[in-house]
Amino acid sequence: MLKSLVLGTILGGLVAFAWSTVSWEVIGWHEKTMLNFHNDDEVGAIIASHAPSDGTYLLPGELPTQGMTPDQKKNANDALMARMTRGPIVVAAVRVGGFPSFGRAILLQVLSLLAVAFVLTWLLLQTSGLSYTRRVAFLAVAGLAGGLIVDLPNWNWWGFSGAYTAVDIANSVITWMLAGLAIAAVAGKSVTCNKSEPAV
Numbered sequence: 001m002l003k004s005l006v007l008g009t010i011l012g013g014l015v016a017f018a019w020s021t022v023s024w025e026v027i028g029w030h031e032k033t034m035l036n037f038h039n040d041d042e043v044g045a046i047i048a049s050h051a052p053s054d055g056t057y058l059l060p061g062e063l064p065t066q067g068m069t070p071d072q073k074k075n076a077n078d079a080l081m082a083r084m085t086r087g088p089i090v091v092a093a094v095r096v097g098g099f100p101s102f103g104r105a106i107l108l109q110v111l112s113l114l115a116v117a118f119v120l121t122w123l124l125l126q127t128s129g130l131s132y133t134r135r136v137a138f139l140a141v142a143g144l145a146g147g148l149i150v151d152l153p154n155w156n157w158w159g160f161s162g163a164y165t166a167v168d169i170a171n172s173v174i175t176w177m178l179a180g181l182a183i184a185a186v187a188g189k190s191v192t193c194n195k196s197e198p199a200v
Helices: 002-027 039-048 070-086 102-125 132-158 162-186
Strands: 054-058 089-093
Touching: 002 162, 070 089, 089 132, 102 132, 102 162
Parallel strands: none
Antiparallel strands: 054 089
């Protein structure tokens, strides 16, 4: 089992990374779902002047309510809800100093995909009696579940576009279906069904 876990992690993670490179750099379908501001320099200058540090920012932001009376807190909450209803709403990941290192980002991407491949290989090894095709399908559905868990709330609450959401979910399915071709080849073959349980 340990050998299968290690091989599934390495092969699955590398296949996932190879597909992510094709998905972002060759196909480029993610970028096609994103819009540009009318004046990047102006918007960038405003963000830089109002974002004191790297982080995830929300507009409209909550006002500090410490020291307010209950009525004042209610009024502040009502005002916030009115601003959210009126818009605009922005959720932004801000890096004030720009991108630090593409090499470091690629390394972290590989490590993160290896981590996901490890978890999915481990999950697959908990199953028994699945054919190769069903093992691949199992991992593709796991990718679908991951995409739905992450992307649907972002679409619902923060206004991520339907096109962006659909591409991200589809990409998650494709990533782990392709990685699943490698993982399923090395994980699950040695697992046998319990004689008291029917094979799936």
